[in-house]
Amino acid sequence: MSSPVPVKAPAGRKLRRSTDTQSFISSLPWIGPALLLILAIVVFPAGYMIYNSTRKISSVGTDLHSAGLANFSTIFADPALPRILANTFFWVVSVVLITVVISLALAQFLSKPFPGRTIVRMAVIVPWAASVVMTTTVFYYGLDPNYGIFNHFFVQIGFMDEGFGWTKNAIPAMAVSVVVAIFVSIPFTTYTLLAGLQAVPGDTLEAARMDGAGRWKTYLFVVLPQLRSALAVAVLINIINVFNNLPILKVMTGSIPGNSADTLMTYIFKVLQFDRRLDLSSALSVVNFAIVLVIVAIYVKTVKPMQEV
Template identity: 65%
Template structure:
């Protein structure tokens, strides 16, 4: 059967997007297996490192949380979820969880707010700006343990230099006030130290986001008659959402799992009045020799952190509107 010219003309021609081998708009690019194999030597070491340092310890921790492990480290067999039941039966757990919430929220909020102010200052042109930028990074360069230890001994009764200074200026009646011997003052000082050591990273993250904002956008807002305050809250802050999200998430993770500051400042205080879940994990291992209970609480800690970050990302939606 032959095809006439009229039939050929009446037959619809295939669209360019429907031709075999053509990629339609919106389709994901096809990556042949050989491209993945070619990239494997480059990503292989990173994957091996993640498996060895992150995934394997996390899996082993979850495994230990379902075992009965003696104080000498002998595995006596599976106990199912009994360790989790024991953890939730600890009388001090509600106080520890409340301390954890206060610790994370106060430190992260204060860090972000103060870092915003510092980032705005460092974004301005003024004499000595480079020196100020170097001064801001000093707490980050110094060891957290060293910084906390200096503050700890400076607040010791009778011979602490910070205590003596506060007494000399009239803030304290006597220089023998025990900041490090009472749960609440030690916890408050720990918060201040945590904010101090968290400022450099957060400030530079926000400063980088601030300097990536196009200058013509800010200039256009000012030409439209917007005040400095309106320009900042309506133009600059929305553009800083990705940087704020990165700073907040990393601070939440770091502060939630922070051990050195609280361990040094509140480790000598008896009981659990100044403990968070992380320091409680440490006490279960060091004092009680209960690796199984510590593993169970570590799993709970991990789930809480993931849930908090997921909730934060869902509420804040940092990338919404950035690519639009």
């Protein structure tokens, strides 16, 4: 990467090397456990996943023999894949985009002093504090065609004649999943942006006002640019989270037959659960992993989030 991180001058390097080694050794006991943890729960499983993707594994789970790249050619030849990738794209873009827009407004609102602000701020955290599976399950039952409370409500107010299977058809199920995902993503995003907002110095706002900028102009040209790093963190973490989200979709779209409502993540799960193909699902996971890496790389390259304003 060509990020303009200041590089330390090489002068005096020799002198410093011995002290560098020494300080590394003395710091090892402190960073050691973290390093071990990363090796054990990040590097090793990722390596093992890549290894599995090149093996032929029986449906029981026995490693039979090497398969080369055959697993990858199988998954790329899968006619269901284009729809799954399109679903994944729609899912990530809609959830992240709407979440960020709502959170920007909410953060702005929460940074203004008003009576009861603490209580409102606490309330925003609630979806974050609750388990995602629990929240989703509440929505899932609420949307049940026979005894769901939402359906009951819609029927009572005369909006519908009978309960509708929101979670039983691909498109509505995807739509309600997006709503749930936004609901659970908002707290984190709002708080990240709120922290960013509070770091905006008051004098820049005052200066903008003195120069006669209106509210919108102040927001667009003074506040928003200063929110850049907070936005970057919020967007990036949301993209990865939403992309890799299984619980919401598994609960909401899990009962839909076929692959019309699958994202890459739920598809990997189905390949493992129904087809019992550990090798194919590992290959899909490698693809998943690669896509996340590419997204992050493109994002870092084009938005340059780490650059100072």
